[in-house]
Every structure is written in C-alpha cells, then in structure tokens.
Amino acid sequence: MASETSQQPSTAQSTDPIHIQCQGPIQFLSGNQILLEQNVVVKTTKEQMDCQRLRVLLTERQEVRGMAADGQVILSSQGSTATGNQLHWYSKQQAALLIGNPVLLKTDEFTLKAPMAWYDIKAQRFSTRGQSILLETQPKALKKEGNK
DSSP: EEEEEOOOOOTOOOOOOEEEEEEOOEEEEETTTEEEEEEEEOSSSSEEEEEEEEEEOTTTTTTTTEEEEEEEEEEEEEEEEEEEEEEEETTTEEEEEEEEEEEEEEEESSSEEEEHHHHHHETTTTOOOOSSEEEEEOOOOOOOGOOO
C-alpha cells in the first residue's frame, strides 16, 4: 500500500512543493520528525530522490527544514544521476550532501566517483572536492557512415 504526503516549503526558501510517497509505514515521531520507509520517492518539479528510508525534520510551523535519507539513495536532476549511501538535505542552505562508498555521478558525458558530492538546489548543480576523486569520460557516439 503506497502512502503519500505533500509539503509546501517556506515561501522565503522556495515555492516548489515537495511530494513524498512510500510503500511502507509512515511514523510521526517526537521532535517534529516523520519517518518514511520502503521505496521512498521524493519529487519536486526539478529533482527526484529515491531511497529506502527518509527522516523529514519539520519546523514548529510544520515546514520542511531538513531531510536525511539512506539505503540506495539516488538523486536525479537535469539529466544527471548521483547515487550514494546517505543524503542530508538542508533547507536554509538549499543544498544536499550525498555520501557514498563512493558516490557515483553519471551524465551522458562522464562518470565521477568521489567520497561525497554536494548538490546546490538553486543552481541544480553537483560539485565535489578533496581526494580520491576519479573522473571517467564516456566515449563519444560514433558518427554514422553518412555523416562524415
């Protein structure tokens, strides 16, 4: 049985609604927290995140102030897909931190492997820094015989 909830973020942060659904239980915990489990999908008009477990942190006014996801986290935006073990989303900073072993960031042009990656929600851009980063470019599609 799928469960669904929808949350409107603070208008000072964004007007993009957040839609969350899961196939498992939804638990309302103390401290303005909601725990969703089993095939959790979080959607906005610009991004989608899939995971197995999501903890949503709410303000006193019941607005989303943060989220923590774990279990096969996949974040998709603008043709890029990042996978990792955990994701921490921060409403005030409009950013998410994806942690993995490694984080894999895939586009049509390259695959990047790194211990962590930041996602800037406003700019819709991934970034990383530090050591142990591997960048593999994808081979360009071969030209058709008639297009030489």
